[in-house]
Amino acid sequence: MTLTAPTNESGLPTASPTTKSAGHVIVDTLVSHGVKRAYVVPGESYLDVLDGLHESVIDTVVCRHEGGAAYMAEADGKMQEVPGIAMVTRGPGAANAHVGLHTAWQDSTPMVLFVGLIPYEHRDREAFQEFSPKAWFSSGAKRVMVLDHAERASEIVAEAMFAAVSGRPGPVVVGLPEDIIKHQIPAALHPRIPVATGGMTVTDWKSLHDALQEAEKPLFIFGGNDWTDEGARSFTSWLEEHHLPAAAEWRCEGTVPFASPSYVGPIGYGRPKPTYDLLEETDLLVFVGTVPGDVITDGFNVRQNWSQKNFLITMDPSLRGRSGPVTHQIVAKPDVFVRDLIRMDLPVKDEWVAWTSRMRAEQEKFAALPSAEPTGGPARMDTLMAHLVPRLPEDAMVTFGAGEHTNWAHRYFPTNGYASMLSARNGSMGYSVPSAVAASLRYPGRTVVTIAGDGEFLMNGQELATAAQYGATPLVVVMDNQEYGTIRTHQERDYPERVSGTQLKNPDFALMAQAFGGFGVRVEDDADVPAAVDAALAATAEGSFALIHLIVEQRVKAY
Known part of the structure; x- marks a missing residue:
């Protein structure tokens, strides 16, 4: 494929007043769609796009690993209505970014991953770093597109942005051959493609209205990444007015605030037994923004009787990932469902008041902070949370990846607003630091706390360099028990006294934080926890990231 265009002394195409390179048009199209930030690891395969970013209003955040860049873009997609944007190079770069793509797929997060590719003319000759984007990504992305015709650059970007947010949100991959993006094309941009938002039909409204009127123990479950602050607040107000309870899908806490009298706890791994029992006890479940999947139904075992009533509100007609009955x-x-829901003024039943009050009391008991009095032994996460939580502002955010250390965030962290908890619902490790960096950059001045395990932290801990470079100020808590704790727990259950492949020997993470230019403190004794929390919060207030390396009690050594 060959396009003709004027060239400069170096033989490269030059722009006329009405033309630009395809790479620059890609950047302009992202700007027209409201993109504020792109997370990148540079590569020679997409230099023209990087050149387009040079004078763009888009902030270019240079990351230290493609996995970190993809996680940051995925977290960005959770916090806003515009898809998160990541850019990586071909072959190894694309492979490293795949972890963030899988997270976006299972978490239903709008995200667009741009991947530089080998030149068009070199295709199918096993050129340096050649791979097939469609073969690699088609099973874990909503769409995989390759820009083979330069003049379609703006159209392809508009299609990608549309696909990422339409229906059930998710990731889209766009391949950019390095020679194609240099061609000069008309500078006109493709318009945004409008996204259908659905809504309740008369039949929908009446069916839900009747089901609620008949129910004595209804329960709403909220989740997903397709809300806005306004929709979350309206939903919460309606629930509170009607004394109706709501539980959070696993790792989706905050849409109904932690302090709301209607919030009755999280439903997911490690959930308290009263919340677990809710799924079978309730006579009506209403899922908003999510579906009853694997985690909620405890491996497709709970709530499987088709005589039970389940209403599912989602923009995915295929109900991908659903388990159990659909009424x-x-x-x-x-947001559109809530717009229609708040017009439904129902008489409040005494049974609703009693039901919600009972479950709310259980949640308050579960979330009550432990004693703040330090013990005389090793450092404890309970003591840290007891000192940290009372110091947090109402809009504080928490992020984390996967592991037993996340249980403290689920239980104690006061999430008060949509997207105040960012996590990887696909159980992906390494998410904590990148997501905290993205959150801190998205909301400068806001308190962002991330809780990482020692196994997870080193998977993307190098992104603290990105935090230092761009002024992100998260508080990072690393709970160090010198093992992959979740797997050790499973091992002890299934293979007692045969611990294998789970033990770790760690460096001093506090010194690592200091080397990256932030504040770091190592805590071994519980008595030192309060002072460490104070010092770390003071450091973030002064414009630095901070890290607390908490050496907690070790379990019995491997047998």
Whole structure:
């Protein structure tokens, strides 16, 4: 494929007043779609796009690993209505970014991953770093597109942005051959493609209205990444007015605030037994923005009787990932559903008041902070949370990846607003630091705490360099028990006294934080926890990231 265009002394195409390179048009199209930030690891395969970013209003955040860049973009997609943007190079770069793509797929997060590719003319000759984007990504992305015709650059970007947010949100991959993006094309941009938001039909409204009127123990479950602050607040107000309870999908806490009298706890791995029992006890479940999947139903075992009533509100007509009965599906994005829901003024039943009050009391008991009095032994996460939580502002955010250390965040962290908890619902490790960096850059001045395990931290801990470079100020808590704790727990259950492949020997993470230019403190004794929390919070207030390396009690050594 060959396009003709004027060239400069170096033989490269030059722009006329009405033309630009395809790479620059890609950047302009992202700007027109409201993109504020792109997370990149540079590569020679997409130099023209990087050149387009040079004078763009888009902030270019240079990351230290493609996995970190992809995680940051995925976290960005959770916090806003515009898809998160990551850019990586071909072959190894694309492979490293795949972990963030899988997270976006299972978490239903709008994200666009741009991947530089080998030149068009070199294709199918096993050129340096050649791979097939469609073969690699098609099973874990909503769409995989390759820009083979330069003049379609703006159209392809518009299609990618549309696909990422339409229906059930998710990731889209766009391949950019390095020679194609240098061609000069008309500078006109493709318009945004409008996204259908659905809504309740008359039949939907009446079906839900009747089901609620008949129910004595209804329960709403909220989740997903397709909300707005306004929709979350309206939803919470309606629930509170009607004394109706709501539980959070695993790692989706905050849409209904932690302090709301309607919030009755999280439903997911490690959930308290009263919340677990709710799924079978309730006579009506209403899922908003999510579906009853593997984690909620405890491996497709709970709530499987088709005589039980389940209403599912989602923009995915295919109900991908659903388990158990479906009484009625309402095809709508959460905000639009809530817009219609708040017009439903129902008489409050005494049974609703008693039901919600009972479960709320259980949640308050579960979330009550432990004693703040330090013990005389090794450092404890309970003591840290007891000192940290009272110091947090109402809009504080928490992020984390996967592991037993996350249980403290689920239980104690006061999430008060949509996207105040960012995590990887696919159980992906290494998410904590990148997501905290993205959150801190998205909301400068806001308190962002991330809780990492020692096994998870080193998977992307190098992104603290990115935090230092761009002024992100998260507080990082590393709980160090010198093992992959979750796997050790499973091992002890299934293969007692045969611990294998889970033990770790760690460096001093506090010194590592200092080497990256932040504040770091190592804590071994519980008595030193309060002072460490104070010092770390003071450091973030002064404009630095901070890290607390908490050496907690070790379990019995490997047998």
